[in-house]
Amino acid sequence: MTGFRDGPAIEARGLCKRYGGAVAVDGLSFTVRPGRVTGFVGPNGAGKSTTLRMLLGLDAPDSGTALIGGKPYTALDEPLATVGALLDSEALHPGRRARDHLLWLAHYSGFSTRRVDLVLDQVGLTPAARKRTGGFSLGMRQRLGIAAALLGDPPVLILDEPVNGLDPEGVQWIRRFLKSLAAEGRTVLISSHLMSELEDTADHLLVIGRGRLLADTDVADLLDEVSGERVALRTTRRADALMVLSGAGATVVMNGPDSLTVTGLPAQRVAELLGADSVPFSELTRHRATLEEAYMELTSETAEFTAREAS
Numbered sequence: 001m002t003g004f005r006d007g008p009a010i011e012a013r014g015l016c017k018r019y020g021g022a023v024a025v026d027g028l029s030f031t032v033r034p035g036r037v038t039g040f041v042g043p044n045g046a047g048k049s050t051t052l053r054m055l056l057g058l059d060a061p062d063s064g065t066a067l068i069g070g071k072p073y074t075a076l077d078e079p080l081a082t083v084g085a086l087l088d089s090e091a092l093h094p095g096r097r098a099r100d101h102l103l104w105l106a107h108y109s110g111f112s113t114r115r116v117d118l119v120l121d122q123v124g125l126t127p128a129a130r131k132r133t134g135g136f137s138l139g140m141r142q143r144l145g146i147a148a149a150l151l152g153d154p155p156v157l158i159l160d161e162p163v164n165g166l167d168p169e170g171v172q173w174i175r176r177f178l179k180s181l182a183a184e185g186r187t188v189l190i191s192s193h194l195m196s197e198l199e200d201t202a203d204h205l206l207v208i209g210r211g212r213l214l215a216d217t218d219v220a221d222l223l224d225e226v227s228g229e230r231v232a233l234r235t236t237r238r239a240d241a242l243m244v245l246s247g248a249g250a251t252v253v254m255n256g257p258d259s260l261t262v263t264g265l266p267a268q269r270v271a272e273l274l275g276a277d278s279v280p281f282s283e284l285t286r287h288r289a290t291l292e293e294a295y296m297e298l299t300s301e302t303a304e305f306t307a308r309e310a311s
């Protein structure tokens with residue numbers, strides 16, 4: 001496959017879109033960089049698909065701009081070879097065989113038909129290449145949609161809910177696959193309404209709610225922030241541990257006969273303090289937040305903020 005050094009960035013600048021009286025996208029600005037998988041996440045109706053459609057020139061923003069490598073999609077010299085897209089409502093002719101569907105697309109888009117067998121292989125659909133798509137599971141349809149997005153070997157991929165409908169093995173596959181595409185220097189933007197789907201897949205996250213950007217953050221930074229300095233500790237000398245650690249400024253909560261949760265001190269400092277006072281411990285682990293926990297925290301902050309705004 002072609003090696004890219006830094007595919008073009010995707011940029012939204014002050015994007016707004018209304019449908020009738022309803023605001024779907026409300027002043028979104030972000031940049032999606034090459035070389036990493038960026039997850040675009042938010043609950044149903046948050047405005048993800050509308051934003052992706054505007055990036056792909058399928059919907060016109062009321063205001064603001066959507067750019068790929070500095071140009072609107074419709075002004076790209078070779079849009080189909082620049083951006084590969086998978087949209088939620090991919091239309092498939094049920095009577096057409098998978099390979100014929102891709103051959104037709106390749107012909108229509110001006111791509112070499114040699115790419116067809118290559119992309120079928122990449123998405124693991126070679127054994128089903130001659131089967132009619134009418135009998136395909138949702139997961140197989142997703143794979144075919146991704147194969148179609150890859151036909152032009154594009155440096156930019158915009159995939160709406162690509163994990164949706166995949167079985168656990170399919171989820172593992174797509175994680176590895178998206179990471180490998182990003183590692184080649186491509187710009188990869190994927191949407192999901194489930195934060196858990198993006199765990200172990202996205203390197204960077206754009207979180208939206210009600211058409212607005214709630215967070216634009218590296219996954220690692222977000223998890224660090226939410227995990228805080230929370231340490232789980234197991235010791236048979238609970239009272240001594242409590243005295244030593246609270247004396248050093250930590251907040252200590254007793255959870256069971258020999259387990260404590262310590263906040264306010266890094267794990268290493270907890271170990272040092274216990275060691276200095278010869279308090280034995282059998283377990284000392286840093287609490288790691290999951291992306292789901294981080295998401296709940298983010299969205300609950302927004303809910304509080306909205307409530308404060310309203311009062």
Ligand SMILES: Nc1ncnc2c1ncn2[C@@H]1O[C@H](COP(=O)(O)OP(=O)(O)OP(=O)(O)O)[C@@H](O)[C@H]1O
Pocket residue numbers: 019022023024042043044045046047048049050051193
């Ligand atoms: N063509 C349309 N006509 C009217 N309203 C629309 C249209 N497309 C989207 N909307 C509305 O805009 C809002 C944002 O929808 P959008 O599909 O972009 O959200 P989403 O985050 O992609 O949700 P989902 O995860 O359900 O796909 C919703 O309130 C939706 O009902």
